[in-house]
Amino acid sequence: MASSTSENLKTPSVSVPQTSTSASTNFPPINIGTRRSALAQIQARQVEKQLKDAFPDRIYNIVTVLAQGDKDKVTPLQQLSMGENAKSLWTGELETMLEQGELDMIVHCLKDMPTQLPPSLSIGCICPREDPRDVLVVSPKLSSTSRNLASLPEGSTIGTSSIRRAAQLRRIYPTLKFADIRGNVGTRLGKLDAEDSPFAAIILAAAGLLRLGMEERIAQYLSKYNGGMLHAVGQGALAIEVRANDAVVKEMLAKVGSERTARACSAERALLRALEGGCSVPIGVETEWRGGKRVATGVEPAREYGLDGKAIEEDDGEEGLDNQELLLRTIVVSVDGKESVETEMMRKIKSVAEAEAMGRDVAKILIEKGADQILEKISREKQWAAKKELETASK
Numbered sequence: 603m604a605s606s607t608s609e610n611l612k613t614p615s616v617s618v619p620q621t622s623t624s625a626s627t628n629f630p631p632i633n634i635g636t637r638r639s640a641l642a643q644i645q646a647r648q649v650e651k652q653l654k655d656a657f658p659d660r661i662y663n664i665v666t667v668l669a670q671g672d673k674d675k676v677t678p679l680q681q682l683s684m685g686e687n688a689k690s691l692w693t694g695e696l697e698t699m700l701e702q703g704e705l706d707m708i709v710h711c712l713k714d715m716p717t718q719l720p721p722s723l724s725i726g727c728i729c730p731r732e733d734p735r736d737v738l739v740v741s742p743k744l745s746s747t748s749r750n751l752a753s754l755p756e757g758s759t760i761g762t763s764s765i766r767r768a769a770q771l772r773r774i775y776p777t778l779k780f781a782d783i784r785g786n787v788g789t790r791l792g793k794l795d796a797e798d799s800p801f802a803a804i805i806l807a808a809a810g811l812l813r814l815g816m817e818e819r820i821a822q823y824l825s826k827y828n829g830g831m832l833h834a835v836g837q838g839a840l841a842i843e844v845r846a847n848d849a850v851v852k853e854m855l856a857k858v859g860s861e862r863t864a865r866a867c868s869a870e871r872a873l874l875r876a877l878e879g880g881c882s883v884p885i886g887v888e889t890e891w892r893g894g895k896r897v898a899t900g901v902e903p904a905r906e907y908g909l910d911g912k913a914i915e916e917d918d919g920e921e922g923l924d925n926q927e928l929l930l931r932t933i934v935v936s937v938d939g940k941e942s943v944e945t946e947m948m949r950k951i952k953s954v955a956e957a958e959a960m961g962r963d964v965a966k967i968l969i970e971k972g973a974d975q976i977l978e979k980i981s982r983e984k985q986w987a988a989k990k991e992l993e994t995a996s997k
């Protein structure tokens with residue numbers, strides 16, 4: 603779909619689609635950067651559409667970049683994301699282009715964004731959240747009999763590279779086994795469905811499957827009260843990264859963002875930041891808005907359920923937001939699932955800053971309850987594994 607320009611010869615991993623010539627405008631085009639996967643491109647087009655609806659006179663280009671993390675399919679994820687630059691392998695190249703003005707915004711899954719951004723960049727807006735939950739996707743060989751975790755055959759292997767997912771499931775389903783599975787959503791589904799697949803099922807984010815139009819693959823939605831699984835910080839929300847000093851683009855994005863999602867996700871991210879967790883740290887969260895006219899998840903527009911399975915009665919949109927309370931549930935689990943610390947807090951939240959304060963307060967409570975010991979142990983083990991890796995490499 604994207605046609606290459608001669609510019610790309612210098613940077614072959616970047617593809618710029620032809621600019622549409624239909625809109626007449628005096629403004630320069632808005633270049634929207636994203637990763638190259640099918641899901642990333644759908645997400646970028648969704649944001650482009652919202653911007654087009656709000657600002658039809660502007661021209662938009664979607665620029666896709668093959669991220670370092672997508673190129674290296676061999677090194678285990680946990681090693682790829684080690685150290686200072688954790689996760690920059692997903693965003694580093696795009697961020698350089700944004701800083702240099704080749705892009706005007708980057709559409710990210712908020713979940714994949716580091717909690718600290720380079721000082722020249724900031725989050726321009728957070729879009730309304732898709733369903734934030736993790737889901738179980740079952741192998742076609744089992745899908746007529748096993749539609750949930752509890753009914754999978756004993757000793758089944760679940761494909762996931764996420765310590766958060768594996769650790770939480772080990773805690774509740776000690777007979778399940780876990781194995782790494784890498785790649786984009788489509789690649790993972792292909793590995794699950796292969797004739798010689800070692801996996802009985804895999805765990806994915808609902809949001810990705812829903813955006814890809816693959817809802818029919820979802821066997822079970824997981825949450826605290828269904829499978830005992832809390833999702834990742836920021837899961838299901840798209841965030842748009844911009845140059846911190848780009849007032850024009852920031853003003854445009856104000857039309858696209860959701861205050862409800864921004865508050866919920868800011869609480870989650872402040873919690874993660876305070877615990878200094880990288881993407882592989884097993885912290886699970888759930889946020890719900892309670893009270894006011896509706897009982898709702900961080901999901902928006904309101905779906906027909908809350909994360910606890912209670913029906914959502916009425917959607918009073920953003921208006922009732924200040925009268926509602928934000929419920930934040932969290933869990934920190936050891937890798938083997940044997941130790942865990944959980945806490946829940948509910949508070950009225952009237953701004954992103956208040957949401958961040960709540961996230962930090964929850965982090966303090968988790969630390970008082972012993973979460974720091976779990977996290978320190980994981981960090982020691984990671985350093986040990988990295989040292990071993992270096993020793994092996996230098997032999």
Ligand SMILES: NCc1[nH]cc(CCC(=O)O)c1CC(=O)O
Nearest residue numbers: 711713806807809810837838839
């Ligand atoms: N780790 C990759 C990733 N980053 C964001 C999503 C899902 C979409 C979202 O959270 O918005 C996924 C796929 C998955 O975890 O199944």
